[in-house]
Amino acid sequence: MIDLPVGAPEGVVVADAVGADVACFPTREQYFELVSAFKDGGYELCSDVCAVDYLGHEDRLLPEGVAATRFEVVVNLLSLTKRSRVRIRVQAGDEPQVASLFSLYPGVEAMEREAFDLFGVIFTDHPDLTRILMPEDWEGHPLRKDYSVGRVPVQFKEAPGPR
Amino acid sequence: MTEPTVRAVDRADLLTAETSEGAQELQRRELTPTGELGREVGAVLRVDGRVLDARSIDVDRRDDETMIINMGPSHPSTHGVLRLMLELDGEFVLRTKPVIGYLHTGMEKTGEELSYIQGATNVTRMDYLSPVINELSYSMAVEKLLDIEVPERAVWIRMMMSELNRMSSHLVWMATNGMDLGSSSMMIYGLRERELILAFFEKTTGLRMNLNYVRPGGVAADLPDGWQDDVLVICDTIEERTYEYDQLLTGQPIFRNRMIGVAPLMAEEALALGVTGPLLRSTGVAWDLRRTMPYLAYDQVDFDVIVGTYGDNFDRYAIRLNEIRESARIVRQCVEKMPSGDYRSQDPKVTPPPRARIGESMEALIHHFKLFTEGFHVPAGEVYSAVESPRGELGCYLVADGTAKPWRMHVRAPSFVNLQAVPLLMRGGTVSDAITVISTVDPVLGEVDR
Incomplete structure (x- = not known):
C-alpha cells in the first residue's frame, strides 16, 4: 500500500492489486487531478493507457465505495526514481468519457487514440482524437463486447450450400 | 472493345476516396491551426514549459512552398507497412506524421x-x-x-x-x-x-x-x-x-x-x-x-x-x-x-x-x-x-x-509508443536522415498495429 502523493484529491480509494502493484480508483472528476499529483510525486513515465469493457460484469470485485460502470480506463504509471508502478482505474461510465492526460504526458497521445478507436472512449481535450488502427470510415468500436467478431463462411467442397 | 465505365478523372477521385485515411493523415498547413503546427513537430513541444518556439516552426510558410509526400506503407526502409507523411521543404523534413494500422489484425x-x-x-x-x-x-x-x-x-x-x-x-x-x-x-x-x-x-x-x-x-x-x-x-x-x-x-x-x-x-x-x-x-x-x-x-x-x-x-x-x-x-x-x-x-x-x-x-x-x-x-x-x-x-x-x-x-507494445518519437527526431533533418531515424527507432510493425 502506498501513500497518495501530495495534492491528491480527497477520498480516492486505494487497494492492493495482484502482484506488487497498487491500484487507485478515482472518480471521473478526481482522475486528472490524481494523475497530476502522481506526476508531481515522481511518476515520470506513463507506460500504458487502455480501456476495458466490462459489459455484463457490473458485479465484479471492486473495493468498497467504487461504483462499477461498464467501461473502465486503466492507466499504468511508472516511477523511475522510486522504481514502482501504480495503476489507476477510473470508472469511465457507460458512455465512456474521461479527461485526456495529454497535457501531463504527451506520450499518451497514441494510446488514447487507440482506446478511442477500439472502445469509443472520448478523451476530452485530446488534440487529435481520430482513429488510429482502424480505417477512418469504420463503423463501431471493435473491442467492445457487443461488437461481434463476425465470421467468414467456409465453403467446403461438395458440401450443400446454405439453401 | 468495351467502353470504360469510369472516366480517368473520376477514377482518380475514387482512388483517393478509397485510399484516404481522412483525419488520420497529415493535414495541409492551411487546414492546421497555427498552434497545432507544432504537433507533428513532436508532441513534446506542447508540454508546459516547452512552448512552441517561433523559430522552430515557420508559421508564415504557405502550402505552395512545401510538399506533403507519403513514405510507405510499402517503402523498403520503413521496416514493414509503416506509412509516414512527410512535409518537406526542399529536402528538409518539417512535419511528420506516422499513419499506422495497415497491419492491424485485431x-x-x-x-x-x-x-x-x-x-x-x-x-x-x-x-x-x-x-x-x-x-x-x-x-x-x-x-x-x-x-x-x-x-x-x-x-x-x-x-x-x-x-x-x-x-x-x-x-x-x-x-x-x-x-x-x-x-x-x-x-x-x-x-x-x-x-x-x-x-x-x-x-x-x-x-x-x-x-x-x-x-x-x-x-x-x-x-x-x-x-x-x-x-x-x-x-x-x-x-x-x-x-x-x-x-x-x-x-x-x-x-x-x-x-x-x-x-x-x-x-x-x-x-x-x-x-x-x-x-x-x-x-x-x-x-x-x-x-x-x-x-x-x-x-x-x-x-x-x-x-x-x-x-x-x-x-x-x-x-x-x-x-x-x-x-x-x-x-x-x-x-x-x-x-x-x-x-x-x-x-x-x-x-x-x-x-x-x-x-x-x-x-x-x-x-x-x-x-x-x-x-x-x-x-x-x-x-x-x-x-x-x-x-x-x-x-x-x-x-x-x-x-x-x-x-x-x-x-x-514498446514500438507503438516509441513511434511517437519519430516526428520529433525527424524534424529539421533531411530525407536521408529520416531513413536512419526510422531504422534506429526500430519499430516492429506487427507489434505497432497488433
Missing part, C-alpha cells in the same frame, strides 16, 4: 477468444522478432493471476532463451540498419549470425519463429542434449563477430557521418513521450527493467546496462551492439548456473500429464483432453506484467473473469 480481440493455453500462440506473433519475450510477458501475467510458482530450471531456461532472442533481434536490427545506410554486407552478416540462433530455436522448440515455447506454467520442452555446446558456440561466434562489425561500421567514416549527432533525443523528451528501451537508454537514463525491476533471475546474473550520452543515432547503434555482447554474457552465466529439475510446473491445473502416462491411464487422457479443449480457469482479477523487450517495456495487461478465456488482453 490480435487483442483474438486474445479474448482464445483460452489461456492458446494465448501464447497469439502474442508470439505480435513482435515477430522477439517471440520468446512476448510469450514471457503474457505467461508471467497468467502466472501472477494463477499465483503459481515456476520451477527454477524453467526460470533459467526462459532467461537464456530471452537473451538469445534479444541477440537475434538486435542482429536483425544491425542487418536492416546496415541495409538502410547502404551497407549490404552488414545485411548479410547480421542475418547470417541470426541464423545460428534460429537454428538453436528450431532444435529446442521445433520452430524458428513464433515459437510458443514459453507457456503459462513453464516452458514447452526441456533443452535438447548437448545444448551447452550449441549455446557456447553461438556466444563465441557472435561475440567475435561483433568486433568485425566494429571494423565494418563503428569506425567507418561514412557510417559515422550519418549517425553521429543525427536526430538527438533528450532524456526529458523521451520520458514525456513514454519512450523506453534502447531509445531511452541512449539519452543517458539507465532504465532497464532487467536491472531496475528484476524479473526471472536477472538479479542473480552479472551484466551491464548500456547507457548512451547524446541520444543520437550513433548512441542507439552503440547500445544495441553492446547489448548483444551483454546478452552473450548472460547466456554464458545461464549455461554455468543452469539448475536441474523440472522445466514446467507440476501443478496439474495448468500442466498436462506426461505423454507416457496418457497411454496407460484413462484419467491422464481425460485430464489432457480437458486441458486442451476447455483450458484451465483463472481466478478473476487483473494484472500488469512488464518485461524488457529488445525495443523497450513490453507490458501485458490481463483481465480475468474466472473463466478459461481472458476477459481482456492488452499488450503495451
Whole structure:
C-alpha cells in the first residue's frame, strides 16, 4: 500500500492489486487531478493507457465505495526514481468519457487514440482524437463486447450450400 | 472493345476516396491551426514549459512552398507497412506524421477468444522478432493471476532463451540498419549470425519463429542434449563477430557521418513521450527493467546496462551492439548456473500429464483432453506484467473473469509508443536522415498495429 502523493484529491480509494502493484480508483472528476499529483510525486513515465469493457460484469470485485460502470480506463504509471508502478482505474461510465492526460504526458497521445478507436472512449481535450488502427470510415468500436467478431463462411467442397 | 465505365478523372477521385485515411493523415498547413503546427513537430513541444518556439516552426510558410509526400506503407526502409507523411521543404523534413494500422489484425480481440493455453500462440506473433519475450510477458501475467510458482530450471531456461532472442533481434536490427545506410554486407552478416540462433530455436522448440515455447506454467520442452555446446558456440561466434562489425561500421567514416549527432533525443523528451528501451537508454537514463525491476533471475546474473550520452543515432547503434555482447554474457552465466529439475510446473491445473502416462491411464487422457479443449480457469482479477523487450517495456495487461478465456488482453507494445518519437527526431533533418531515424527507432510493425 502506498501513500497518495501530495495534492491528491480527497477520498480516492486505494487497494492492493495482484502482484506488487497498487491500484487507485478515482472518480471521473478526481482522475486528472490524481494523475497530476502522481506526476508531481515522481511518476515520470506513463507506460500504458487502455480501456476495458466490462459489459455484463457490473458485479465484479471492486473495493468498497467504487461504483462499477461498464467501461473502465486503466492507466499504468511508472516511477523511475522510486522504481514502482501504480495503476489507476477510473470508472469511465457507460458512455465512456474521461479527461485526456495529454497535457501531463504527451506520450499518451497514441494510446488514447487507440482506446478511442477500439472502445469509443472520448478523451476530452485530446488534440487529435481520430482513429488510429482502424480505417477512418469504420463503423463501431471493435473491442467492445457487443461488437461481434463476425465470421467468414467456409465453403467446403461438395458440401450443400446454405439453401 | 468495351467502353470504360469510369472516366480517368473520376477514377482518380475514387482512388483517393478509397485510399484516404481522412483525419488520420497529415493535414495541409492551411487546414492546421497555427498552434497545432507544432504537433507533428513532436508532441513534446506542447508540454508546459516547452512552448512552441517561433523559430522552430515557420508559421508564415504557405502550402505552395512545401510538399506533403507519403513514405510507405510499402517503402523498403520503413521496416514493414509503416506509412509516414512527410512535409518537406526542399529536402528538409518539417512535419511528420506516422499513419499506422495497415497491419492491424485485431490480435487483442483474438486474445479474448482464445483460452489461456492458446494465448501464447497469439502474442508470439505480435513482435515477430522477439517471440520468446512476448510469450514471457503474457505467461508471467497468467502466472501472477494463477499465483503459481515456476520451477527454477524453467526460470533459467526462459532467461537464456530471452537473451538469445534479444541477440537475434538486435542482429536483425544491425542487418536492416546496415541495409538502410547502404551497407549490404552488414545485411548479410547480421542475418547470417541470426541464423545460428534460429537454428538453436528450431532444435529446442521445433520452430524458428513464433515459437510458443514459453507457456503459462513453464516452458514447452526441456533443452535438447548437448545444448551447452550449441549455446557456447553461438556466444563465441557472435561475440567475435561483433568486433568485425566494429571494423565494418563503428569506425567507418561514412557510417559515422550519418549517425553521429543525427536526430538527438533528450532524456526529458523521451520520458514525456513514454519512450523506453534502447531509445531511452541512449539519452543517458539507465532504465532497464532487467536491472531496475528484476524479473526471472536477472538479479542473480552479472551484466551491464548500456547507457548512451547524446541520444543520437550513433548512441542507439552503440547500445544495441553492446547489448548483444551483454546478452552473450548472460547466456554464458545461464549455461554455468543452469539448475536441474523440472522445466514446467507440476501443478496439474495448468500442466498436462506426461505423454507416457496418457497411454496407460484413462484419467491422464481425460485430464489432457480437458486441458486442451476447455483450458484451465483463472481466478478473476487483473494484472500488469512488464518485461524488457529488445525495443523497450513490453507490458501485458490481463483481465480475468474466472473463466478459461481472458476477459481482456492488452499488450503495451514498446514500438507503438516509441513511434511517437519519430516526428520529433525527424524534424529539421533531411530525407536521408529520416531513413536512419526510422531504422534506429526500430519499430516492429506487427507489434505497432497488433
